[in-house]
Amino acid sequence: MERAEHGDRTSRAFDAFIVSLIGLNVVMVIVETVDIIAQTFGTFLQLFEVFSVIVFSIEYVLRLWSCTSEPRYRSAVSGRLKFALSGFALVDLLAIAPFYLQLFLNLDPTLVGAVRLFRLFRLFKMGRYIRSIRILGAVIREKRSEMYLVVTVLTIVLVMISSLMYYVEHEAQPEAFSSIPAAMWWGMVTLTTIGYGDVFPVTTLGKFFGILIAMLGIGMFALPAGILSSGFIEAIARDSDAPVEASEATVGRFVEAINRHNTNDTIGMMWGTPSVSDPTSGEIVGMEACSSYWTAHLSGESSYAIQIGTIASREERVLLTGTLIDSDGEPRPAAWEARIENRLIAEWTAYHHT
Secondary structure, eight states: OOOTTTHHHHHHHHHHHHHHHHHHHHHHHHHHSSSSHHHSSSSHHHHHHHHHHHHHHHHHHHHHHHHHGGGGGOOOTHHHHHTTTSSHHHHHHHHHHHHHHHHOOOHHHHHHHHHHHHGGGGGGGGGGHHHOOOOOOOOHHHHHHHHHHHHHHHHEEEEEEHHHHHHHTTOOOOOSSSSSSHHHHHHHHHTTTTTOOOSOOOOOOHHHHHHHHHHHHHHHHHHHHHHHHHHHHHHHHHHHHHHHHHHHHHHHHHHHHHTTTTHHHHTTEEEEEEEEEEEETTESSHHHHHHHHHHHHHHHHOOOOOEEEEEEEETEEEEEEEEEEEEEEEEEEEEEEEEEEETTTEEEEEEEEO
C-alpha cells in the first residue's frame, strides 16, 4: 500500500493506477464545469465518480487496516486513530468525503457546488507518489521556523505602513483610507507589488511613502523566495546523494563480510536471482550456485580478501578498484562492478588476471 520500492513491479503498477485515476478525476472535475460537456456526458461522469470513490474508499480502508504493521501505529485502536489523523490519511478522507456528504445528507443546493469542489483534494493524494511534491513538503517543514520569522516581520511592516498611510491620506481620501484595516488592503497589494490601482495615494507625502514602500516590498518578498530556493537546493542534493551513499554502504558491508570469511553474511546480502562473475569461474547465476561459489572461496584456510582502493557510484551500480588476495595468497590488481537492488547485491563481477 505504500510507495513502491525498486523492483517491486506489483506496487509500481498499483501506484501508476492510483496516480492515473487521481489525474483523471481532476480532469473530470474541471471539464464538468463546461455546460455542454456536463449535459452530453453527464451519465458517464457520474459513473466515473462512483467508480473512483469505490476505489479510493477501498484504498482508504485497506490503509487504515494495514497501518498497524508500522511500529508507530502498532496499537489496534489508538494506532489506527493516530494514522487516521495523519496528513495523508486526512487527505484520503477529504478526497471521498464530498461524495458521501451528498449521498447521505440533504444538502442545500447552494452548498452542493462547493462540496463537489472539495473533490480537488484528490490532487493532494499524489503527494504520496510524486517525488517533487514530497520534496516541497519536506522543504516547508524544514524551513518553517525561518518562514514564521518572515511572516512575523511582514505582518509588522504591513501594520506600520498601513497606519502611516491612514494618517497621511485619511483627510484627502476618507472613503479609500477610512480606517487602518481598510488601509491594509493598499498596504498588502503594494508590498506584494501587485498594485491593482483601485486604491492609491494622492497627496505628495503619500506618494513619496508609496514609492518607498513599493521598493521595500520587492526586498521583503524576496526573503521567503530565497529561503525556499535554498531549501529546495539542499533537499534535491540530499535526495540525489542518498541512493549513491546507500549503494556504496551496501558494497562496503558486502566486502566486509567477504573479508571476514563469513559465508552466511556474504550470501545473505545477495538479492533475487543473483549472479557472480570472474575470469576463473565464469558467470554463475542463482542463489544456490552463488552459495557454492562463496563457500568454496571463503571456507577453510583460504586467504581470499578484497582491499578497496577507489569506489565510484552511479545510481544502482558501484565500481571498485583495488587489490585481490586470492586463495593462493598472492595479491593482484583487480576491479569489481556491483549492481544493487533493494540495498542488496544482485550482480557481482570481478575483473583481474588469472
